[in-house]
Amino acid sequence: MAAERFNQISPSEFFYRNRDLAGFSNPTRSLYTAVREFVENSLDACDQRGILPSVRLVIRAEDPEARDPRTYVLTVHDNGPGVAVEHVPLAFGTVLYGSKFGLKQARGMFGLGATMAILYGQITTNKPVHVSSSTDGKTKDTFEILLDIQKNKPVILKHATSKARQRGLSVSITLEGDYSKAGSKIRDYVYQTSLITPYATISFEDPKGETFRYDRILKSMPPPPTVINPHPHGVDVETIRRMILESRRDLVSTGNGAADRLVRALGLKNGDAGYDVVARRVAQRWKRLSPAARLPAALATALKCSPRDLPEMTIHDIDVADDTITYHDGIAGAAKTAQLDRRQPYYSYLEEVAAGEPLQSFLTARFQRVGPRTAERFAKFAAFKPERRIGTLDNRELVRLSDSLQAYGEFLSPDPSCLAPLGQEPLRRGMAKFFEPDFLSVVMRSASAYSGFPFVVEMGIAYGGGIQTRGIKAYRFANRIPLLYDEGSDVVLKVINDMDWNRYKVKGEAPLVIATHICSTRIPYKTVGKENVADRPEIERELRLGLQFLARKLSSYMSRRGKAEAAKKRANLYAKYIPLVSQFCTELAGRKAEPKYAAMLKLEGRDG
Amino acid sequence: MAKKAKSRASKTQKDVLDLLRKHGSRIYDDLDHGRFPNFEIPSRSVGNIVYDTKLRQYVLGKSAALRSSKNTSQLRSFTQLMWLAFFANRLTQEKKSSTLRDVYYSSQAFAIDFDDQSESDNIIVDLEAVLAKPREAMHIFPEERSSVFGDLDIEYTVPGYEGKRMNLSNHPDGYAIGPSLTSAELVGTSAELVIAVEKGGLFTRFVEEQVDKKFKSIIVDTGGQAPRSTRTLLKRLHDELSLPVIILTDGDVYGEHIAMVIKSGSANAAHLRELTVPDAKWVGVWASDIERYDLPTIPMTDSDIKRCHDLQKDPRYSHGIWKKELEVFLKIKRKAELEAFSKYGLTNITDRYLPQKIELARSL
Numbered sequence: 019m020a021a022e023r024f025n026q027i028s029p030s031e032f033f034y035r036n037r038d039l040a041g042f043s044n045p046t047r048s049l050y051t052a053v054r055e056f057v058e059n060s061l062d063a064c065d066q067r068g069i070l071p072s073v074r075l076v077i078r079a080e081d082p083e084a085r086d087p088r089t090y091v092l093t094v095h096d097n098g099p100g101v102a103v104e105h106v107p108l109a110f111g112t113v114l115y116g117s118k119f120g121l122k123q124a125r126g127m128f129g130l131g132a133t134m135a136i137l138y139g140q141i142t143t144n145k146p147v148h149v150s151s152s153t154d155g156k157t158k159d160t161f162e163i164l165l166d167i168q169k170n171k172p173v174i175l176k177h178a179t180s181k182a183r184q185r186g187l188s189v190s191i192t193l194e195g196d197y198s199k200a201g202s203k204i205r206d207y208v209y210q211t212s213l214i215t216p217y218a219t220i221s222f223e224d225p226k227g228e229t230f231r232y233d234r235i236l237k238s239m240p241p242p243p244t245v246i247n248p249h250p251h252g253v254d255v256e257t258i259r260r261m262i263l264e265s266r267r268d269l270v271s272t273g274n275g276a277a278d279r280l281v282r283a284l285g286l287k288n289g290d291a292g293y294d295v296v297a298r299r300v301a302q303r304w305k306r307l308s309p310a311a312r313l314p315a316a317l318a319t320a321l322k323c324s325p326r327d328l329p330e331m332t333i334h335d336i337d338v339a340d341d342t343i344t345y346h347d348g349i350a351g352a353a354k355t356a357q358l359d360r361r362q363p364y365y366s367y368l369e370e371v372a373a374g375e376p377l378q379s380f381l382t383a384r385f386q387r388v389g390p391r392t393a394e395r396f397a398k399f400a401a402f403k404p405e406r407r408i409g410t411l412d413n414r415e416l417v418r419l420s421d422s423l424q425a426y427g428e429f430l431s432p433d434p435s436c437l438a439p440l441g442q443e444p445l446r447r448g449m450a451k452f453f454e455p456d457f458l459s460v461v462m463r464s465a466s467a468y469s470g471f472p473f474v475v476e477m478g479i480a481y482g483g484g485i486q487t488r489g490i491k492a493y494r495f496a497n498r499i500p501l502l503y504d505e506g507s508d509v510v511l512k513v514i515n516d517m518d519w520n521r522y523k524v525k526g527e528a529p530l531v532i533a534t535h536i537c538s539t540r541i542p543y544k545t546v547g548k549e550n551v552a553d554r555p556e557i558e559r560e561l562r563l564g565l566q567f568l569a570r571k572l573s574s575y576m577s578r579r580g581k582a583e584a585a586k587k588r589a590n591l592y593a594k595y596i597p598l599v600s601q602f603c604t605e606l607a608g609r610k611a612e613p614k615y616a617a618m619l620k621l622e623g624r625d626g
Numbered sequence: 627m628a629k630k631a632k633s634r635a636s637k638t639q640k641d642v643l644d645l646l647r648k649h650g651s652r653i654y655d656d657l658d659h660g661r662f663p664n665f666e667i668p669s670r671s672v673g674n675i676v677y678d679t680k681l682r683q684y685v686l687g688k689s690a691a692l693r694s695s696k697n698t699s700q701l702r703s704f705t706q707l708m709w710l711a712f713f714a715n716r717l718t719q720e721k722k723s724s725t726l727r728d729v730y731y732s733s734q735a736f737a738i739d740f741d742d743q744s745e746s747d748n749i750i751v752d753l754e755a756v757l758a759k760p761r762e763a764m765h766i767f768p769e770e771r772s773s774v775f776g777d778l779d780i781e782y783t784v785p786g787y788e789g790k791r792m793n794l795s796n797h798p799d800g801y802a803i804g805p806s807l808t809s810a811e812l813v814g815t816s817a818e819l820v821i822a823v824e825k826g827g828l829f830t831r832f833v834e835e836q837v838d839k840k841f842k843s844i845i846v847d848t849g850g851q852a853p854r855s856t857r858t859l860l861k862r863l864h865d866e867l868s869l870p871v872i873i874l875t876d877g878d879v880y881g882e883h884i885a886m887v888i889k890s891g892s893a894n895a896a897h898l899r900e901l902t903v904p905d906a907k908w909v910g911v912w913a914s915d916i917e918r919y920d921l922p923t924i925p926m927t928d929s930d931i932k933r934c935h936d937l938q939k940d941p942r943y944s945h946g947i948w949k950k951e952l953e954v955f956l957k958i959k960r961k962a963e964l965e966a967f968s969k970y971g972l973t974n975i976t977d978r979y980l981p982q983k984i985e986l987a988r989s990l
Contacts, residue, residue, distance in 0.1 A: 591698050595705040598737065599695060600657055602712035606650020613658035621660075 028170035045087035049195030055131035060096035111172020139193035158182035210500030216448035251470025316364035374409030432472035434465030456482035473538035662696035723805035773800035776844030877911030878961035913954035
């Protein structure tokens with residue numbers, strides 16, 4: 019019997035094996051997903067820097083004579099901030115490298131999807147990704163990069179620097195796709211993205227040589243969201259564990275100048291500040307050292323390094339039970355573990371540091387909507403002492419803390435400042451331009467929350483005019499992304515279908531468009547494909563209330579319109595028949611001149 | 627000896643024209659004052675049809691519907707009604723006759739659209755109800771024709787024949803009862819009796835056997851259920867020439883009802899008062915005649931029996947011979963046609979049966 023082998027796999031390899039999950043299951047879906055990932059990355063990058071986005075999407079067939087599925091070159095140009103030259107290889111040549119770690123609303127997370135698209139292109143065509151980036155608008159760096167899947171490392175094939183005409187990023191991949199099948203979805207996607215991003219100019223040049231261009235309708239952008247701490251309801255045990263680690267790391271990070279202060283405090287000159295000298299002096303003068311100098315002193319001694327090297331060292335963890343300290347040595351470029359010496363004076367100091375912050379200040383500083391008094395009341399609720407050091411919690415206590423954070427009902431609802439709804443006016447302008455309806459109304463609900471995640475629902479309803487569809491057409495958006503697939507199982511469709519439209523004077527196949535936009539730090543998608551939103555009761559409620567509000571507006575419009583139409587119809591009927599009646603009765607009565615009925619018709623036509 | 631008749635036809639015509647002018651002027655005034663005109667139309671729904679025992683016919687009750695030109699769902703039919711009045715006015719003034727079908731097509735020349743003929747027929751009935759005059763008075767006639775024969779002098783009033791006289795015994799096939807005959811003046815007759823028979827075959831036999839001479843009678847063929855022009859003629863013969871009317875029908879429940887409609891009208895024409903001959907007498911064939919004359923019979927069908935039960939609910943069948951004969955039909959469940967007398971020879975009916983029945987009618 020052969021021994022089983024367990025291999026660690028790299029994230030690239032994991033995604034390579036599970037690409038279906040990320041929307042790269044077949045040439046049709048993959049082409050569409052790749053378009054989405056790149057366009058969304060561009061829009062996100064512009065949003066974050068407050069740049070009015072101009073995005074140009076180009077898809078060309080490598081061989082125009084070939085039949086689908088065939089090889090396409092997909093290129094996205096933007097006018098965003100670009101990517102700094104030193105980050106380009108990692109950003110486009112590794113999986114799980116990205117800049118979106120904060121807790122705020124964004125279209126995508128971590129930039130993962132774009133690297134997935136690059137990975138997909140590479141495995142279907144074995145062609146590198148072309149990246150051209152300019153952060154200053156003067157010079158640009160052009161790369162050709164392949165991804166080493168097993169090592170999760172970039173392989174730079176070419177790198178050149180040249181003059182740039184404008185700032186921005188341009189990414190181009192070669193991939194297998196099926197435009198004949200994906201085309202309508204991609205066009206819908208571009209169209210709907212333009213609708214929900216009315217401050218962007220988006221153009222799309224398709225493989226047949228057709229150009230779809232949507233110019234920006236607004237010259238101003240909605241205010242960007244702020245990055246905020248998580249809400250107590252929105253964290254799980256693993257998140258708390260990471261937050262504790264992070265808090266400890268903050269405690270042991272040494273700022274600029276700490277090394278110099280230590281060297282002075284030890285009475286040394288810069289030139290003598292080697293480890294041996296420092297260790298000796300620290301042992302002698304520990305008690306006289308100021309609190310600010312004690313941290314660099316303790317760390318330099320424990321890691322056996324010069325204070326000058328401390329900024330290169332990143333402490334991962336101090337394990338008091340094992341007497342070890344783990345850290346990343348930036349000079350050697352490797353993770354290391356050092357043994358702590360219990361006899362040294364720094365030991366009890368580090369032990370104290372490792373115990374971490376008191377629970378009360380941990381909660382106050384690292385969560386939103388928690389003040390000292392709330393933290394104290396919560397501690398009582400969870401049966402912890404407020405001064406309990408969080409580094410000393412064992413696993414069972416961590417679980418209890420996590421459960422209590424979920425169960426405690428007195429926290430204020432989540433802070434919506436991390437959300438970036440489009441706003442009523444931009445939504446109205448966008449819908450007005452796109453649909454040219456006879457009637458339009460928009461509403462933005464006030465912020466609400468589900469499971470600790472804040473969300474805002476905004477929506478608009480448009481009727482008649484340029485809308486040619488028969489029946490209700492729903493445009494669904496989440497965090498400014500159009501949702502095109504899996505309409506049937508979406509919460510928005512459920513809410514729309516549950517409405518008794520007859521009550522709102524909407525009859526038969528009315529030409530009606532409903533656009534809904536759900537903004538949240540975490541949209542509860544039903545699937546990884548991010549195409550339909552799950553029916554959380556809180557979200558469903560907000561959608562329903564918003565839609566009812568709009569439907570009432572529509573209803574009063576419809577009755578005004580109905581009355582006007584009926585009046586017009588009536589006036590037409592009178593104009594058709596009354597002259598006949600007049601003609602007949604004149605002869606019957608044996609009169610010559612017809613009766614004076616004209617004023618009567620005018621009056622009726624106006625009254626209705 | 628000839629009786630002199632009054633000029634009834636021209637009076638009817640003047641009545642109609644006066645009524646039409648009256649309504650026309652009312653509507654003209656409304657329009658001239660900026661008011662939407664309307665018509666009050668007696669309701670012809672079942673609930674509003676009642677039997678008037680004094681008039682001895684069905685009449686409409688008091689409920690009426692307002693048809694307003696202001697109401698857009700009624701405006702079209704209001705205009706149709708208005709047009710029909712206008713059209714009838716022209717017909718009557720110009721003494722032209724037309725049929726129900728003519729009316730339907732004529733409307734199209736005036737941009738008055740009727741969906742089909744039944745819609746225009748309905749409007750005609752509406753106008754009859756508004757004016758309480760039969761459509762024949764407005765020169766609109768049905769298609770079906772029945773016949774008359776006998777010593778009756780008439781004087782035409784239709785254009786081209788005004789003043790021309792005719793004796794209705796000159797042609798042995800009889801004379802069709804059409805617009806010109808209906809609107810003619812009844813000048814005089816030597817007859818003392820009108821005999822209405824249900825069937826054309828019997829009518830011919832009666833002419834051949836000279837029933838008109840033998841019994842001093844005018845013979846009228848109703849052709850089944852008597853058309854309204856025939857009923858109008860019967861009424862005029864009775865009212866203007868003071869002739870008694872007797873009716874001979876098949877010996878079945880339908881025959882009994884043919885006689886009843888001539889006598890007291892139909893529910894369909896409850897809005898009209900000039901179509902009935904309340905003094906007309908049904909003399910046969912009765913159910914009781916079937917046994918008395920030992921006539922060959924046919925069994926009654928289920929629908930015959932159902933019809934008997936339906937008629938029993940009608941107040942006119944709640945007494946006298948009408949009630950009694952229905953009961954006999956239901957008892958024997960058999961029926962006999964007029965032709966059944968031919969079992970005893972072709973002239974049996976005129977030689978034996980008819981004299982007995984005429985004798986009987988005098989005593990009724």
